[in-house]
Amino acid sequence: MALVAKQIATGPAQTPESVEFECAKRVLVSLRIQDAHAAAWLGGKALKVTVGTATEVTHSTDDNGYFTLTYDGDGDLPADDVTIVWDENKRSGKKKINTATLQDNTALGGRLHIYCLTIPVAGTFTLEIDVKAWRPWKTTSDFTGHYIELKGAKAKLDWQEPPGTAKTLDAAIKASASTAYATFTKADLPCGTDITITNVIPGSTGYGSWVAVGDGELARATSVAATTDGVTFTSNDGASRVVVNAANHGTRVRVFIGHEFKKVFIAGEGTYFDYAVGLAELHQSMDPAGKGVLWVYASQYDVTLTGNLPTRRNALNPANGATNRDVNQRTRVTGAAGINLFIVRTATADDAGTVGRFDVTDTNHWAALTRDHGTFDATIFNNPHPGYGVHLAVLFGLATGDRKVGRYVCVHTIRYAVPAVGAISDGNWTARLRLITSKRFDLQRPFVRGGASLNYQNRPSATFPTWNLDGGFANKTINEAFQYTDGSGIGNDPPTTDAYYGGATEFKNAWNDHYEAKITTVGLHAHVIRCYRRHAPSVLKVGGKVLLNGSASYEGALVAEVKKADDTVLAEAMVNDQTWSDHLYFAHYPTNFTSTRFHPSQFPNGYEQKYEPSLRNAVQYSWTKT
């Protein structure tokens, strides 16, 4: 008496009534992947079958994944051991039964006896996960070049093992510094079951995932299940999730997940990148406990090359404002620049001749920014001020009829180290103005008088750059800009010859009403801010924000539209978001944020900023692009 293996056409065990069976007893063997109940049965697979002490015989499953042992005799099944083994491509399944222990499956009806067995195909595989941030300023086509590892990324693995029993694992991808490349590895994950990798990273605005088997080429995971070498993967289900299912025992599966994050552009960063580097440092972690990742782009009006940054400086802890003494700002900035800080440089030289100035009033600089770096989630302008580095005498902030002691005939120059000054020739404004030692806006009095003659320029043909309310730029002669308070013209009109004015006897010492304005112009401060408000929206994504952090005194100007004389709106009203420190892009940093007393160059190491006010008084203004 013996069982023989016999392949007959069968349907799935669930539908036996659709098949005509002989009146016999059979063991129906099915082969399928463990735990993957929805997966197809494995058809055409070779099974090694041993009955009792007989020699092992190889049979194959049919197209539907079934194999049937038929007992030829009329009696009960004998108490034979039957061993069925399947082993292919590192997957394996084995089932040993004793036919005596089998129970009639009476549910299958009548005289038909089918004893159903299933051989689950089992195995384990190794999963390697690397979560990275998609660094936007890398343009190399090399896959890994697009990415940078940041601190603290985590992923969560969920699977069932055995079926019905949920298992989960929080995988810390990066537990420590960003320098060491250490991929999270999990071995002994069960084959044939869905492993769900959830990777929710704070602040992530998008992601892509790639999967490779072994050392194979990475393939983009998509929402359509794709199978490579027995590894099935899907992604892009809107939840930062990748599902991997490896059929083959011993497989090594590599998963790369790359996240995108917000990009912010800082206009006019300060001398030592104090804010930019602090903001970058606060946003280098993908840990859910962190503040989320930001890509920080910083530009400067007055350029400081990183090699010129101080190596000992008092800095502030960007998170809590505590003083950090003797910080090496050079390595701090270059360190952040290796992670999430990018320093934007233009081809324009600053006043010191160093190339790289970004000028918020220059449309070309804004256009170049989007050309080179795409669009941003926010632009940030902290404490825009007309002070340092604006070495021009200009007619700003006039109102027609103004005859105040000319606060608004401004020389907006706050000096750096003063160079030696040679002879002043006509039009040699820059050299001349470097002399000025103003701690605040110069008054008209020193403008018009200084010893026996005018301080700055006393030729009617000399011109002052001015901005009128329509945003137009013009050079105005003093004759065009001013008249005497009795209405008479200054110098020659038109100024065809260099008839000097402002001689020692032109005014009495006590007479302050020297001139009165003939034109109305905006102040430099207002001009800088207005240019920022006009141009910054051009580099934003929809939903992006133009941010300006600064004094509460800007409120009247900023929470209002900027209009031309014909009511054309140049910039829409901003919103006063109140205390800056309550908002996302805040970082503590040493600043002369609102100081008009001293330029930071007075304190190269930042040790004595006696008049530095608290950033707590700073207010955030915003405008959102729709």
Added chain:
Amino acid sequence: MDQDMTVLAVAVLEREPALLAGFDDGRVVAVAAGTERVICTMNAPVESLAVTADQTTVIATDTAGAVEYRALADGRLELSLSWANKIKVAAALDADRHAGVDSKGNFVLWSRDGGAFVSTALRNNISGMAVREDGLVVLTRALRWLLWDPFTSAFTQPFETVDGMRLSQQNGTAGVSRNGRFFYVYWDDFLLFDAVTGAPLREGRSAWYVHTTSLSDDGRLLLMGGKAGWLGAVDDKDELVLDLRVGEDDVHDVVLSPDGRLGAWRDRAGRAGLIDVAARQVIRAVHAISTAPTDE
């Protein structure tokens, strides 16, 4: 008190006299001579404290947007309101209406609709508020202010004080006296205005470098907090009547009692205290490290 408790808000109880301190664990504590008592515990860190004019109730807010009116005598909850953002200042308009300003600059009104209070944001870009005895609400907008009439629900146009873009200093403070009588700008100069008419009342110097200020009800005394634990006060003759170091850290908040007799301060490190302005001395102090009240 726990060692790492930090004071986040202060107010003055004139009668006792005592310092009201709000902590980051939500407790509101009255610190009097040698004693302290917990008035209440908010569910989140305390955001602001204010004492009603009759000195019977404290209005406490927390960072989760809760507003609670608590009886100072026994801590009994008299009224509870809530809002989406933390409330920087809140006050009662009448039995059924309360007003506040939140951290996002919204002017918020709670009004009773049947039994429950319904809240509405009436205006944005608002930074501060005071409710006058005549019922008018003074709303500050940085260097400007406007009035809201709770009887007609009408806003006035903002009063323009100075053109902020023409100020030389980019740091300063501006605000309204607790009783809503005066608006002031402490910037390039010290400018005092009648809050209803907008009339300029006084122009003084601003010689002191300050982070925070508080004006007495009669507009004659301005308490200032500055760098490195500095407290100062100027009178209406521009005389510096107080010049005191109360600690090492920058002073973040000062509150002057309505009569200008007492002042509370809070610094960056979470220390707080009460001073007698005329006597120029600290009479209560609460330290973040050792929070036992001390008489100094």
